Amino acid sequence: SKGSSSDWMKDVPDTSLLSEISIPGSHDSGAVYSLGDLTGKCQDANIASQLTYGVRFLDVRLKIVGNDLKVCHGIVDERDDFPNIITILEEFLLAHPTETVLVSIKDEISGDDPIQFDKLLTDLISKSATFFTEDRIPKLGEVRGKAVLLSRYENNSLGIPLYKGWMEPSENKNTFEIKQGGSIFHIQDNYRLENVDIKWTEFAECLSFANDATSDVLTLNFASGYLTSGFPMSYSVPVAKHMNPLIERESVNHKKVGTVIMDFVTEGLCKAIYGRNF
Numbered sequence: 001s002k003g004s005s006s007d008w009m010k011d012v013p014d015t016s017l018l019s020e021i022s023i024p025g026s027h028d029s030g031a032v033y034s035l036g037d038l039t040g041k042c043q044d045a046n047i048a049s050q051l052t053y054g055v056r057f058l059d060v061r062l063k064i065v066g067n068d069l070k071v072c073h074g075i076v077d078e079r080d081d082f083p084n085i086i087t088i089l090e091e092f093l094l095a096h097p098t099e100t101v102l103v104s105i106k107d108e109i110s111g112d113d114p115i116q117f118d119k120l121l122t123d124l125i126s127k128s129a130t131f132f133t134e135d136r137i138p139k140l141g142e143v144r145g146k147a148v149l150l151s152r153y154e155n156n157s158l159g160i161p162l163y164k165g166w167m168e169p170s171e172n173k174n175t176f177e178i179k180q181g182g183s184i185f186h187i188q189d190n191y192r193l194e195n196v197d198i199k200w201t202e203f204a205e206c207l208s209f210a211n212d213a214t215s216d217v218l219t220l221n222f223a224s225g226y227l228t229s230g231f232p233m234s235y236s237v238p239v240a241k242h243m244n245p246l247i248e249r250e251s252v253n254h255k256k257v258g259t260v261i262m263d264f265v266t267e268g269l270c271k272a273i274y275g276r277n278f
Contacts, residue, residue: 005054005267008274010098014141018102018148019183019218021140022210022276024269025057025102025261026050027224030071030078030085038232040076042224042263047085051092054270056101057220057259060085061108062117069120072108082124089147090130097145102259103131104162107153114155122158125149133158135181137218172198175206184217186210186258191225196242199225203243207251210258219258223247240264248272 012021027042029050034041043050047058062069062082071080089101107117125131132138132146137160149159152166162185165178174190188206193199203223210219225239240263251257251272260273 004052005270005274006052006096007098008054008277009056009100009140009144012140012277014139014144016140017137017215018100018140018143019137019213019258020215020256022257022273023056023102023259024054024265024273025059025220025259026055026265027059027222027261027263028073029055029058029060030080031061031073031076033076033078035076039235040073040078042073042236044264045266048088048092050265051088051101053265053267054274055265056099056274057261058085058101058103059106059261060103061106062121063107063109064112064117064120067120069117069124074108082121086124086128086130090128093130093145093147100132100140100143100145101147102150103147104150104152105159114153117153118155118157121153125158131158135160137181137183137216173202175202182216185220186213186217187220187222189220189222191222193225193227193239194229195227196225196239199223199239200243200246203247204250207254207257207260211254211256213256213258221258221260223260223262236263244269251276 029047031042032046063072069082071078130147132143132148150162151159152162154163167176169190169192172194175188178185188202190202206221223243226236248269257276
């Protein structure tokens with residue numbers, strides 16, 4: 001790309017559907033803190049830094065605390081909230097108007113009231129002019145300077161709904177499709193792993209699928225996971241140490257890789273993904 005990682009989308013044609021673009025993303029984007037250095041942490045860089053690296057897909061996990069939406073990873077408080085994330089997005093997109101960011105919102109706590117969660121979220125989003133909230137995959141020219149909402153929570157009233165149909169891993173495999181709004185989301189999210197080779201095999205299959213996918217299919221390929229045989233089981237570091245060098249090396253062998261969602265994302269990893277567009 002001509003220019004810095006903060007502005008790499010300026011060289012992508014306006015007519016490109018987001019499903020046709022190779023997009024680097026971060027898994028559990030706000031998870032920069034851990035519990036006793038054992039579980040919870042998935043990123044070294046905060047969200048503002050990730051955007052400058054070239055990340056254009058954010059995986060935001062929230063919970064209700066009073067009348068606020070706080071960032072968390074499971075039981076781990078990540079010391080941030082959704083209003084601050086909106087501010088970060090607004091400031092970044094104002095400074096870099098050629099860019100767009102896919103923002104996936106997940107209600108991380110199963111006991112949250114889904115009606116209250118949706119109300120709190122929609123109240124915050126309605127105060128910002130930054131979000132594109134239609135139920136369809138847009139072309140890049142429509143959403144430059146905007147954040148595109150993917151609603152991965154029950155009872156959503158805005159954005160592209162991805163709650164219904166999102167599957168949990170079964171027998172060390174988890175690739176599935178959700179048909180929504182005239183589009184198809186092809187998703188690989190196998191995160192409970194017996195070994196890292198299982199993860200790489202399924203991830204690589206999804207890379208190859210994205211390379212040949214039609215324009216109406218948006219591929220979400222998660223590189224994240226944890227080893228069920230390790231200690232603690234929810235520790236993401238060993239998987240990332242194995243996966244990230246392979247991603248950086250192997251993605252260059254594909255013309256298109258879809259949206260690749262990684263733990264401990266770096267600018268080098270982002271360049272390996274968004275470089276497929278040029």
